[in-house]
Amino acid sequence: MFSGLSAFPLTPLDDDTVDEHAFAGLIERLVDAGVDSVTALGSTGSGAYLSRSERALVARRAILTAGTTPVFVGISALRTTHVLEHAEDAQDAGARGLMLAPVSYQPLTPDDVYRLFETVAGQSDVPVIVYDNPTTTRFSFDDDLYAAVGALPGIASLKIPGVPVGAEAARARIDRLRALLPAHVTIGVSGDAHAAAGLNAGCDAWYSVIAGTLPASAVALARAGFSGDTEEARRLSSELQPLWEAFSQHGSLRVIAAIAEHLGLVHPRSLPLPILGLDDAARARLHAVLADLGLGGPDTGTER
């Protein structure tokens, strides 16, 4: 279950309130496109910005809408108590997995992070995805900690923030991680620009931002990558290079929200303030990129 393409939908807001209708529409779009799982309330799902009740609502709505497609739910929070509350709510809603990043306000030590995962995995009835994202957490795992956390009962998958540049280095890194982790712990790549390289290097999963809003493009890339068609995966990733550059420049959340707004999937100003989102000039450039890529617009309402 913790392999294949996992799509990370936005949690769109409308006038600062969770837009349940638009959110359900995003989930339906993902299921229709054939993603392998949905991960709600990740960074792309603005989990960090939402209240406990909003997060519980989003988890329930995702699971109700996704039908037989498994839904994983992000439970990260600064305080362990709040992580456990989110875990409880997600499990009550029917989550098939919990995703946890060691987000921080005060920088965390490896001991802090180990104990956090030990506590949460130990108190949860569904498996936990370890989410390593140094950019948002300001915490970097080392290999010893990967091994220690990966060995905890209840850990199902490791979401890594990319792979080294170069096919050989990427493959060596994934092989090394695999040697560190129990066989049942899958390795999933994130950072969509790294996806083709990660899949070509043998990752089991792609935890994907773009799949949450442009699922057909992601499914095509994932099928190539998971089937071993490394050339096709690389080619499809190269086609999307203008999007990866926009992600790098503005952050993937602002870009993917602007795409969803442009496609009419969500209301304008769908992000939680203080995040204003892309300015008009950046949106115009992005719309031109989407048109070039044949990725549709509000008239079509479709990805292609």
Add this chain to the structure above:
Amino acid sequence: MFSGLSAFPLTPLDDDTVDEHAFAGLIERLVDAGVDSVTALGSTGSGAYLSRSERALVARRAILTAGTTPVFVGISALRTTHVLEHAEDAQDAGARGLMLAPVSYQPLTPDDVYRLFETVAGQSDVPVIVYDNPTTTRFSFDDDLYAAVGALPGIASLKIPGVPVGAEAARARIDRLRALLPAHVTIGVSGDAHAAAGLNAGCDAWYSVIAGTLPASAVALARAGFSGDTEEARRLSSELQPLWEAFSQHGSLRVIAAIAEHLGLVHPRSLPLPILGLDDAARARLHAVLADLGLGGPDTGTER
């Protein structure tokens, strides 16, 4: 009011619950030592880790206990809506000022931050302290943004994360900031290791971690610095150098919590999990430093 020594107390927990009794004891200690103001729920007050109701409770308790000593309250949160909720609660409790840092999960743009301060200052009845702390917010103000935010109605003070090394460079920096800001906006130094340099360079305020737990030491340094006795301020700061080094190594929160625990001011394990606090070896080294400095211990229950 937004000048002099502002002390930042811990918000101690006991078994993961706000320890109101210990917190009130900390506030009494600050008032007795003669600090000029108290700032609750800053980084040192673990504001980021607490729920809305816990934060409201802490604000009320601080203000009730502090008597005529002005209390400022940290209102930072990732989402503007939540900042406004904290601002409302703090004002209802009787806060004399609100402290706001542009904390982030997704990195913020200067426009995001400007609008955040515009919104919050525009909707608040008490003045706002702009809290610039790139380490915890991952956002760095530039001088244009200082000037723009400083000019907003309702902004009272700028809390800067230190001053450049060297007396001339520090003085030049404060002079430059003063030229950027309206005359009524005070400039306060933070980062306790920089305090003497900041006061000697002409800062109006010291926003102080150490004053929240070792107020007598901070009051002595502040009196020297604010009265223009630069040599004495430097000497007193040098005496505390072993503490500044511990702050740098472990983060000031872990160190100051360990000191408060050692002095018996708060219960053991007073920090919110996942922050475990200093390990035994680091605590032993810290206790030796405190003994060397004559800063007391659990037997005396006093600072000196």
